[in-house]
Amino acid sequence: ALVAGRAASHGPGQTADGHPVALLGNIGSARDLTPDVEGVGLFRTELLYLDRADAPTEQEQVAAYTAVFAALPGKKVVVRTLDAGADKPLPFLRMAEEPNPALGVRGLRIARRTPAVLATQLAAIATAAAATEADVWVMAPMVATAAEAAAFTSQCRAHGLPTAGVMIEVPAAALRAPSILRDADFLSLGTNDLSQYTFAADRMCGDLAELLDPWQPALIALIAACATAGQEAGKPVGVCGESAADPDFALVLAGLGITSLSMAPRSIPAVREALAAHTLEECRQIAKAVLAADTPEAARAAVRRTSG
Ligand code: PEP
Numbered sequence: 264a265l266v267a268g269r270a271a272s273h274g275p276g277q278t279a280d281g282h283p284v285a286l287l288g289n290i291g292s293a294r295d296l297t298p299d300v301e302g303v304g305l306f307r308t309e310l311l312y313l314d315r316a317d318a319p320t321e322q323e324q325v326a327a328y329t330a331v332f333a334a335l336p337g338k339k340v341v342v343r344t345l346d347a348g349a350d351k352p353l354p355f356l357r358m359a360e361e362p363n364p365a366l367g368v369r370g371l372r373i374a375r376r377t378p379a380v381l382a383t384q385l386a387a388i389a390t391a392a393a394a395t396e397a398d399v400w401v402m403a404p405m406v407a408t409a410a411e412a413a414a415f416t417s418q419c420r421a422h423g424l425p426t427a428g429v430m431i432e433v434p435a436a437a438l439r440a441p442s443i444l445r446d447a448d449f450l451s452l453g454t455n456d457l458s459q460y461t462f463a464a465d466r467m468c469g470d471l472a473e474l475l476d477p478w479q480p481a482l483i484a485l486i487a488a489c490a491t492a493g494q495e496a497g498k499p500v501g502v503c504g505e506s507a508a509d510p511d512f513a514l515v516l517a518g519l520g521i522t523s524l525s526m527a528p529r530s531i532p533a534v535r536e537a538l539a540a541h542t543l544e545e546c547r548q549i550a551k552a553v554l555a556a557d558t559p560e561a562a563r564a565a566v567r568r569t570s571g
């Protein structure tokens with residue numbers, strides 16, 4: 264460790280040799296913000312829409328988004344558009360019963376039937392962004408193809424939201440990351456859903472926990488492919504799933520070329536400390552060893568061996 268514990272206990276995320284890895288917060292409202300966050304990497308907007316008979320009005324949404332943006336002048340705030348459906352049904356959408364909700368009309372797919380919900384939300388985000396100093400980025404959940412990504416980013420720009428990207432939660436999208444990055448300004452990997460869809464294993468099913476382990480080689484291979492696509496395009500690729508909060512996994516992600524890690528704010532200090540104790544080259548060696556591992560156990564052991 265080149266950096267003493269105290270030096271690593273505050274300030275922006277970086278490796279021991281000063282390579283920045285932004286440490287961002289996952290939040291549902293302004294109440295979740297702490298001084299630890301460098302910005303917000305995942306603003307989940309579902310809270311506004313839950314438990315009500317009608318959609319929130321544009322004015323209500325402007326107020327809620329402004330509360331978050333105004334608290335973060337000059338800082339990045341990545342807003343995720345509504346991720347309803349599946350485990351988060353919304354009464355006002357009157358969605359049909361689906362035999363397989365996790366594979367149904369959820370996330371960005373809702374805009375196929377109910378485009379006004381997304382249009383109103385983007386208008387509200389743009390109004391709130393224009394009224395504050397936050398650096399507002401927008402992304403869509405559950406994107407499966409480059410065509411969906413292109414349609415979403417162009418809609419964002421039409422609303423005056425210049426920085427638009429997508430979440431990578433579906434293996435099809437991870438495999439096409441280079442193509443998606445021709446239109447999208449950034450990617451954010453939702454490793455909770457990416458695990459679920461890669462392993463065909465319900466993320467709520469405790470019996471399948473071992474398949475949902477982020478150290479599974481297949482998940483790490485998809486993350487690596489997205490990070491490489493980002494480096495080749497010169498565009499940021501972050502991780503905002505729970506996996507980003509594991510300090511050892513954060514070293515792997517930094518070594519693969521992931522540019523930001525977003526997590527519950529309380530998890531940030533331990534990740535900051537882990538990064539500060541390793542150089543970028545050490546992280547790269549760790550990532551290389553992990554990519555060569557055939558099982559989650561071997562991957563974890565490789566980190567312990569390599570990070571010494
Ligand atoms: C994810 O899927 O990893 C993610 C960050 O989104 P959510 O947990 O809200 O589905």
Ligand code: MG
Pocket residue numbers: 404432453455456
């Ligand atoms: Mg998700």
